[in-house]
Amino acid sequence: MSFFEKLTQRAHDVNSLLCVGLDPHKAELEEDSAEAAFKFCQRLIEETKDLVAAYKPNAAFFEAYGVEGWAALQRTLAAIPEEIPIVLDAKRGDIGSTSEAYASSAFQTLKCDSVTVSPYLGGDGLQPFLKDPSRGVWVLCKTSNPGSQDIQALQLPSGEPLYVHVAKVCCLQWAKEHSNAGLVVGATDVEAMRVIREAVPEPCHGGPSACESNSPASQHCHSSRKNRPTIILEHHTGLSKQEPCNP
Template sequence: MTRSELFAQIQQKSSFLCVGLDPDLEKIPRHLLAEPDPIFSFCKAIIEETADFAVAYKPNIAFFEALGAKGWETLARVEELIPDDIFTIADAKRGDIGNTSKLYAKAFFETMDFDSITVAPYMGKDSVSPFLEFENKWVILLALTSNAGSSDFQLIQDESGQPLYKSVLAKSQEWGSPENLMYVVGATRGELIGEVRKSAPEHFFLVPGVGAQGGSLSEVAKYGMNSTCGLLVNSSRGIIYASGEKDFAKVARREAEKLQVEMKSLLEQYL
């Protein structure tokens, strides 16, 4: 998917919502366990009820690969379910030496046809570049994350006082462009999103942490939105686990719609 196609979806749906698919057998509604493939049935119901409001879906690969070969089969089936005009993110956080990254890219971009993949930048250019060689595919690079241990490395300053995440932003923009490179920026960082936006004014950000992790959607928009929105705000648990009963998909739809309504207002305010 191209940048212009993604922005067109945002405009059409008045939404920049990404729904995270984190299907945990311990958390999905109990009645689904009687299904031949409970994870597939869960994801299918969520997608069918939220596709009106979502411009992206982000399967967390760990929840699938933990199930072995069957999990990979389920992941492929789930990816095929997602409408073609909705952006797909393989949340795999890959990043290895060049020939290995090339095969990771082939797996997710060719074999399963995801639009994008999350990538860890620690090993540098040769671990990221293979993912950037595929036309109309995206790297979503970890920049400033919202987990508790993120400050262990990301905020370490060099001799000039520049934190490591800003060095990652500066260097990685030599490898890719706003047409194929996004960044993960945690919603719980508040005004730090604004600092990332200064360093990457044109790039899209994938922003986790809204909802269950306490991030503020209005703060994300205030500090992070640019002229083409530039945001994909992810909500996982706050949508997919809003109910553990048989009405789980309908309740997920209501939660997705609530976010879309707020996003529409923010788009009207800032664009």
């Protein structure tokens, strides 16, 4: 079963498009340690596991704790029930031989179902991630931060912004063989989401796009793609502060 089939199945089973981010920000932990990061994620998983379509652990917050952090990441992944697909949020990407090692880390060592990657290196740098049809690859397209205007939104001579070009080249060329890519589109920008959907009407495996809930675009996600899974990337903020957690 491919990642997107697993995601579709799970979304159907729980009737939910919610993806919960596992982002153990230092500021939110009981103490500044890898163990606290693991416990933070463990609790979040325990309280949301019946409701979520997917989990998205963010490698950075574990990596900051070095060896112990990496161990905490592996324990966190092991705490996620097998039927729930995992998006490793790692934003990796390099030349081919190095991306081979990153793909091996994400898919073999950490056994994640999918991973986020950066398109800046080009198609050959992403092939090591894309070559396994059973795994999903989320390509950064238009992110939610203000700085997404700096590079991603640059206009090309065709009149379209760079992020639309990235969406097209990713879905229609790089990931064409296995249709196993999704696009990361920050849902703070409804217009970007609309333009991308117009440019790539059948993006990668029938269209999972990433967007954040609690934003104007979440409604748009739900309404515009009734027959296709649209994953909602819900950052843990808000969720993790509920007691008990009640998303």
